[in-house]
Amino acid sequence: MKLVRYGISSAASIQPRWIPWILVGLTFFSAFTWNTFNRGEWNLRGMCACTEYNTTQECSTDLDRWRELQLPRMKYNQPATLTQSRTDVLTLTPWFAPIVWEGTFNRDILNEQFKRMNVSIGLTVFAIKKYIVFLQHFIETAEMFFMVGHKVNYYVFTDRPNEVPKFTLASGRRLVIIEVMGYKRWQEVSVRRMEMIHDASRKTFINEVDYIVSVDVDMEFTDFIGVEILSERFGTLHPGFYGSQRPHFTYERRPQSEAYIPEDEGDFYYAGGFFGGSVREVYQLTGQCHKAMMKDKDRGIEAIWQDESYLNKYFLYHKPTKILSPEYLWDNGMGSPAILKKKCFRAVWKNHTAIRSKRETQKKNRA
Numbered sequence: 001m002k003l004v005r006y007g008i009s010s011a012a013s014i015q016p017r018w019i020p021w022i023l024v025g026l027t028f029f030s031a032f033t034w035n036t037f038n039r040g041e042w043n044l045r046g047m048c049a050c051t052e053y054n055t056t057q058e059c060s061t062d063l064d065r066w067r068e069l070q071l072p073r074m075k076y077n078q079p080a081t082l083t084q085s086r087t088d089v090l091t092l093t094p095w096f097a098p099i100v101w102e103g104t105f106n107r108d109i110l111n112e113q114f115k116r117m118n119v120s121i122g123l124t125v126f127a128i129k130k131y132i133v134f135l136q137h138f139i140e141t142a143e144m145f146f147m148v149g150h151k152v153n154y155y156v157f158t159d160r161p162n163e164v165p166k167f168t169l170a171s172g173r174r175l176v177i178i179e180v181m182g183y184k185r186w187q188e189v190s191v192r193r194m195e196m197i198h199d200a201s202r203k204t205f206i207n208e209v210d211y212i213v214s215v216d217v218d219m220e221f222t223d224f225i226g227v228e229i230l231s232e233r234f235g236t237l238h239p240g241f242y243g244s245q246r247p248h249f250t251y252e253r254r255p256q257s258e259a260y261i262p263e264d265e266g267d268f269y270y271a272g273g274f275f276g277g278s279v280r281e282v283y284q285l286t287g288q289c290h291k292a293m294m295k296d297k298d299r300g301i302e303a304i305w306q307d308e309s310y311l312n313k314y315f316l317y318h319k320p321t322k323i324l325s326p327e328y329l330w331d332n333g334m335g336s337p338a339i340l341k342k343k344c345f346r347a348v349w350k351n352h353t354a355i356r357s358k359r360e361t362q363k364k365n366r367a
């Protein structure tokens, strides 16, 4: 009786001057629970979330939780200070981002490093409407060549979950189906990938993986792609433009578009079909590209190469921290130049008329 009476009377008599203190208490409580139950970044720095790394009686901070990653003894050729690993191609951007070409890295060292970080990678792929036909070969070849030996989640975005084939995946790998709507025009499907990746980053990816790799589905893996591609924010040189001068890049050239890049700007022409980074960076990138696309849409503009145009604009002002060479994105229609020491990921032939929505199939000439 006493308890009930106390409960009712104290709840009913909250004084206005207590409100700031109650708010402070609630803030601490929610920060603590968020910090404890999520891998999210939203926490009050230095909060007392003691972990397994805590070696003292005091609560640990980010500094205490930092894990030491010591490599084992390894045998490999000494890097030669006075010799460049590749002399035929650019291997470093003016902002010191590596451009990944075969011969510039040692896969064993990288594998050891990323294994010790226990890294997990999410590969996002969209198989919407008729593009579902590409999925089987895509996944089967990814099992052979993509991030072999690492933890991988395939995130398959589709409007046809029942048509996703059953796959037998290697251990440490799983396939997650994310059901989404299919927009009518193929251009809209392509550009809306940004929005869908953005949403899934917040809802799913941030809790499950460290990095996101986003690719086209009309592709096949033909050689090993490993952790050498991973970085905070990475893009890929488009196979059609790696040798071109900037005025020839097919950037969006209409000043009224959010994707506009003038002829005297631009570093590289990046492909829409292969980019990625940490979940946090991909969340930012896709969010900004989607916002720009929606602004244009409101004004009745669609950028010339849809998502690829917004991606290029984004990378101009948020320089990639790593860039993949066209070895990572190739189209056999473009021959076999000597600079390519391998071809890891290739476009498969597709019948544009049959696979895309009617009346939208004609491709603009990029040249």
Ligand SMILES: CC(=O)N[C@H]1[C@@H](OP(=O)(O)OP(=O)(O)OC[C@H]2O[C@@H](n3ccc(=O)[nH]c3=O)[C@H](O)[C@@H]2O)O[C@H](CO)[C@H](O)[C@@H]1O
Pocket: 125, 126, 127, 128, 129, 130, 131, 132, 185, 186, 187, 189, 190, 215, 216, 217, 218, 271, 272, 273, 274, 305, 306, 307, 308, 329, 355, 356, 357
């Ligand atoms: C390799 C590469 O850099 N490709 C880019 C390029 O064209 P592509 O001509 O290769 O574009 P595409 O037809 O492959 O469409 C892009 C992707 O969207 C998905 N999709 C599209 C339509 C559809 O009905 N269902 C569906 O699932 C699918 O994953 C496909 O791979 O330019 C596009 C924008 O114009 C995108 O930037 C692509 O990423």
Ligand SMILES: [Mn+2]
Pocket: 216, 217, 218, 273
């Ligand atoms: Mn494609």
